[in-house]
Amino acid sequence: MPMREPGICRVDVEKGELSGASNRYTRTMADLAGLYADGSAYKAVLAELGDTVVYEVTDFKPSADAGDMIIGVTRMIPGRVGDEYFLTRGHIHANANRPEMYYGEAGYGLMLLESPAGEIRTVEIGPRSLCYVPPYWIHRSVNVGTTELVMTFAYPADSGQDYDIIAKAGGMRSRIVDDGRGGWKAVDNESYRFRSKELVESIMGR
Ligand SMILES: O=P(O)(O)OC[C@H]1O[C@H](O)[C@H](O)[C@@H](O)[C@@H]1O
Numbered sequence: 001m002p003m004r005e006p007g008i009c010r011v012d013v014e015k016g017e018l019s020g021a022s023n024r025y026t027r028t029m030a031d032l033a034g035l036y037a038d039g040s041a042y043k044a045v046l047a048e049l050g051d052t053v054v055y056e057v058t059d060f061k062p063s064a065d066a067g068d069m070i071i072g073v074t075r076m077i078p079g080r081v082g083d084e085y086f087l088t089r090g091h092i093h094a095n096a097n098r099p100e101m102y103y104g105e106a107g108y109g110l111m112l113l114e115s116p117a118g119e120i121r122t123v124e125i126g127p128r129s130l131c132y133v134p135p136y137w138i139h140r141s142v143n144v145g146t147t148e149l150v151m152t153f154a155y156p157a158d159s160g161q162d163y164d165i166i167a168k169a170g171g172m173r174s175r176i177v178d179d180g181r182g183g184w185k186a187v188d189n190e191s192y193r194f195r196s197k198e199l200v201e202s203i204m205g206r
């Protein structure tokens with residue numbers, strides 16, 4: 001790996017972005033088709049939100065070299081599709097043994113994690129909490145609050161993202177929905193299909 005220059009990027013919590021970021025990517029509701037259980041509620045929210053950015057990522061990627069690191073900020077608006085809270089697409093790292101960390105800056109969120117074998121974990125993230133996403137866990141963030149969720153993150157530069165792992169299983173095993181008292185609860189995703197033992201083993205070998 002070559003020598004690189006040190007850098008500084010500022011986290012703008014108000015704007016929910018990394019000032020001076022080298023990359024930005026945004027997702028609108030149209031980009032999130034098929035993720036939510038309630039199809040008619042999805043159509044209604046899609047019509048209401050139009051081109052509104054549901055979540056965006058600004059990051060600083062010095063390189064994609066093994067041993068290097070990507071740092072950035074993610075911002076997600078609050079809302080629900082039916083009773084299901086707004087979420088990110090979610091992924092496992094293409095190099096599955098790479099971890100990630102998320103640090104809460106503003107708002108209240110949840111990291112929904114699933115092991116390849118289908119175990120579920122939920123980790124609540126508020127301001128000043130640091131969430132550890134271990135190697136091999138599929139992860140997705142969910143805004144369970146009433147304000148924008150802003151988090152800083154860092155992960156190894158050669159992690160990569162594999163989105164198919166969720167799509168092929170019919171989604172993640174749990175959905176995060178309104179509990180009717182202003183909070184959240186995890187419910188079973190009716191469309192979920194467990195991965196085969198062979199597939200789980202091959203993911204664990206990545
Ligand atoms: O990749 P998505 O599931 O759309 O989630 C959006 C983003 O979430 C986090 O902030 C990760 O660190 C990003 O690498 C990821 O791209």
Ligand SMILES: [Fe+2]
Binds near residue numbers: 100
């Ligand atoms: Fe990740």
